[in-house]
Amino acid sequence: MAAETAYKPATRSGAMHGRPKRRKNPLGAFGALSHVALLIWAILIIGPILWTFLASFKTNAEIFGDPITLPASLGWDAWGRAWEKAHIGQYMINTVFVVVCSTAATMLLGSMAAYVLARYAFPGNRAIYFLFVSGMTFPVFLALVPLFFVVKNLGLIDTHLGVILVYTAYSLPFTVFFLSAFFKTLPTSVAEAAMMDGCSHTRTFFQIMVPMARPGLVSITIFNVLGQWNQYLLPIVLLSGNVENKWLITQGIANISTSAGYEADWPGLFAALSMTIIPVMIIYIIFQRQIQSGLTSGAVK
Amino acid sequence: MRHGRYPFIVGFLAAPVILYVVFVISPYVQAFYIALTNWKGISANPQFVGLENFSRLLDDEVFWAAVRHHGLLLLVMPLVTIVIALFFSFLLNLSGGQRGGQMTGIWGSKVYRVIFFMPQVLAVAIVGVLFQTIYRPDETGVINGLLGKVGIDPVGWLIEPDLALWAIMGVVVWQAVGFYVVLFSAGMSSIPKDVFEAAALDGAGRFTLFFKITLPLLWDTMQVAWVYLGIAAFDCFALVQVLSVDRGGPDNSTTVLPLEIWRTAFNFSKFGYASAMGVALFFMTITFAALTLRVTRRERIEF
Numbered sequence: 001m002a003a004e005t006a007y008k009p010a011t012r013s014g015a016m017h018g019r020p021k022r023r024k025n026p027l028g029a030f031g032a033l034s035h036v037a038l039l040i041w042a043i044l045i046i047g048p049i050l051w052t053f054l055a056s057f058k059t060n061a062e063i064f065g066d067p068i069t070l071p072a073s074l075g076w077d078a079w080g081r082a083w084e085k086a087h088i089g090q091y092m093i094n095t096v097f098v099v100v101c102s103t104a105a106t107m108l109l110g111s112m113a114a115y116v117l118a119r120y121a122f123p124g125n126r127a128i129y130f131l132f133v134s135g136m137t138f139p140v141f142l143a144l145v146p147l148f149f150v151v152k153n154l155g156l157i158d159t160h161l162g163v164i165l166v167y168t169a170y171s172l173p174f175t176v177f178f179l180s181a182f183f184k185t186l187p188t189s190v191a192e193a194a195m196m197d198g199c200s201h202t203r204t205f206f207q208i209m210v211p212m213a214r215p216g217l218v219s220i221t222i223f224n225v226l227g228q229w230n231q232y233l234l235p236i237v238l239l240s241g242n243v244e245n246k247w248l249i250t251q252g253i254a255n256i257s258t259s260a261g262y263e264a265d266w267p268g269l270f271a272a273l274s275m276t277i278i279p280v281m282i283i284y285i286i287f288q289r290q291i292q293s294g295l296t297s298g299a300v301k
Numbered sequence: 302m303r304h305g306r307y308p309f310i311v312g313f314l315a316a317p318v319i320l321y322v323v324f325v326i327s328p329y330v331q332a333f334y335i336a337l338t339n340w341k342g343i344s345a346n347p348q349f350v351g352l353e354n355f356s357r358l359l360d361d362e363v364f365w366a367a368v369r370h371h372g373l374l375l376l377v378m379p380l381v382t383i384v385i386a387l388f389f390s391f392l393l394n395l396s397g398g399q400r401g402g403q404m405t406g407i408w409g410s411k412v413y414r415v416i417f418f419m420p421q422v423l424a425v426a427i428v429g430v431l432f433q434t435i436y437r438p439d440e441t442g443v444i445n446g447l448l449g450k451v452g453i454d455p456v457g458w459l460i461e462p463d464l465a466l467w468a469i470m471g472v473v474v475w476q477a478v479g480f481y482v483v484l485f486s487a488g489m490s491s492i493p494k495d496v497f498e499a500a501a502l503d504g505a506g507r508f509t510l511f512f513k514i515t516l517p518l519l520w521d522t523m524q525v526a527w528v529y530l531g532i533a534a535f536d537c538f539a540l541v542q543v544l545s546v547d548r549g550g551p552d553n554s555t556t557v558l559p560l561e562i563w564r565t566a567f568n569f570s571k572f573g574y575a576s577a578m579g580v581a582l583f584f585m586t587i588t589f590a591a592l593t594l595r596v597t598r599r600e601r602i603e604f
Contacts, residue, residue, distance in 0.1 A: 034392045035408075037388070038389065038409075038413050041417065042413060044475065045416050045475070046416060046419075048432070048435055048443070049419070049431075051435075051443060052431055055434075063441070064441040109320065112314075113314055113317040113318070115313070116310050116314055120306070120310055122310055128314065131318075131326065135326070138583065139535065139536070139559075139579075139583055141536075141559045141563070141579050142329060142332050142576075142580065142582065142583045143328035143329050143579070144328075144566060144575070145566045145575050145576050145579070146327070146328035146335060148566070148567075150324065150331075151324075165320065168320060169320050169321050169323070169324035169325050170325060172317060172321050172325070173321075176317075200305065201306070201309040202312075226422060230423070230424035230425065233539065237567065250427060251426075254429070254430060254542075254543050257543070270434075273427065276427055277423060277427065281419070283422075284422045285415065288415050288418070291418075292414075292418055295421060295483075296480065296483050296484045296487060
């Protein structure tokens with residue numbers, strides 16, 4: 001166990017250790033080759049991200065010159081331009097607002113539905129469960145046209161509320177599927193004891209089941225936050241009118257990339273890109289364990 | 302115990318079910334009907350035209366181009382991604398030999414795993430914008446700048462019709478590999494250590510360990526990976542929309558069905574026709590998933 005969690009670089013060499021080696025040193029030709037392969041892939045990942053970050057400090061001439069140079073000076077004016085003039089600040093605030101609301105709604109509604117479906121037998125239970133789960137098998141592009149008109153007829157097109165409701169609805173299938181499996185695994189005795197003591201169903205859920213289900217809730221919250229933060233199709237369909245001040249971040253960046261060419265403000269584009277990438281990177285590095293398990297848990301039965 | 306049970310059930314289910322039926326189920330159901338009409342968004346009552354949209358689809362060159370691209374994506378992308386991810390996860394988890402009776406990964410495997418997974422948390426649209434500059438066709442592109450250093454002429458990654466789709470596929474693989482490295486790593490760490498120990502004692506080398514033990518025991522996870530990647534091969538909307546020349550170009554050489562659906566609906570207002578494409582896409586996806594699950598069925602290995 002400890003060997004899995006502790007990071008011990010020195011034990012690999014073997015040379016520093018007095019204890020007799022019980023196996024061939026793995027760093028033969030194969031080991032060297034594997035390291036080369038791993039390093040190349042790591043550079044392929046880090047390279048573009050690092051390059052973007054550096055390019056935000058360069059001038060146009062530097063960007064279009066040699067791709068592998070460091071910027072001459074560290075000026076933050078491109079960042080200021082991106083935040084103010086290109087409205088990246090506005091898009092960020094919009095996106096945070098939408099994602100916070102829709103994730104909260106998804107978690108609340110999803111966990112309520114999942115709990116009832118997992119723990120209460122009633123006629124129609126299976127039908128409702130399959131209705132939710134079937135949503136995972138349909139490609140969203142099939143619903144695109146009618147969805148646009150449903151939202152339009154409700155008067156919610158080009159509004160954040162419309163986006164929040166749609167995000168929530170489309171996050172429900174997986175959330176319900178995941179959480180109902182999770183609630184099934186939790187012991188029933190605690191909830192039963194609470195009911196015996198006269199706790200209502202609702203109170204039992206919020207005060208006993210939700211705290212017990214925390215690990216599952218954390219995973220699926222991360223999953224939903226990332227999925228909604230990175231959504232691109234739904235914003236460009238639902239906020240397609242003349243409402244640039246309501247745009248979300250992915251929409252804004254994609255639009256800047258086309259207009260950067262006209263305005264010749266490439267550093268501004270890279271500053272905008274860095275601004276959206278770096279916060280996500282920092283959050284990822286802090287929570288990498290939870291994020292990795294949260295995103296991959298959906299694929300594991 | 303039973304008092305207030307039904308009000309509670311109804312109270313808890315009402316909001317999620319209503320929201321879900323209005324925004325998810327009803328559009329899906331409507332899509333099948335709209336696909337049978339010639340609705341262009343102007344008339345209040347769309348005319349029912351039966352299967353006309355579908356017969357038009359069969360003669361639509363752009364549609365077939367998109368289907369061909371999905372076919373290519375479906376053949377190449379999952380295979381390449383899974384092979385690379387398997388190779389890396391084997392190195393990271395099992396190739397370090399043994400320590401204290403435990404199979405260990407290679408030195409620094411934790412750091413590698415964090416780095417490889419990184420692209421997963423980036424939005425596809427953002428990744429698209431990022432790769433625009435990397436692939437830029439003159440020497441200002443990052444790749445062409447590097448190639449220029451060793452005296453190779455700039456390559457028109459995204460403006461050559463024969464190259465563009467491959468360039469886009471490269472981005473998909475770049476982003477996906479890390480996810481499957483983590484997924485396969487989880488699968489590998491759940492394989493009991495004594496299986497490897499016993500094999501190693503019997504003199505199995507790295508390659509035998511990999512092909513005879515790891516692969517068969519990872520079969521379930523690989524099946525899941527294949528289905529996921531296959532479904533992803535029917536998407537690629539954001540990447541193609543952001544990255545390709547004039548959205549699916551040059552000359553429709555990179556277009557995909559989701560992009561055509563979006564364009565047909567929201568640029569040309571042919572809502573009936575777009576929905577018919579959506580229905581076609583849906584049946585392709587379902588067929589693929591069902592086929593995969595049937596073909597790759599095997600005895601489960603219990604461990």
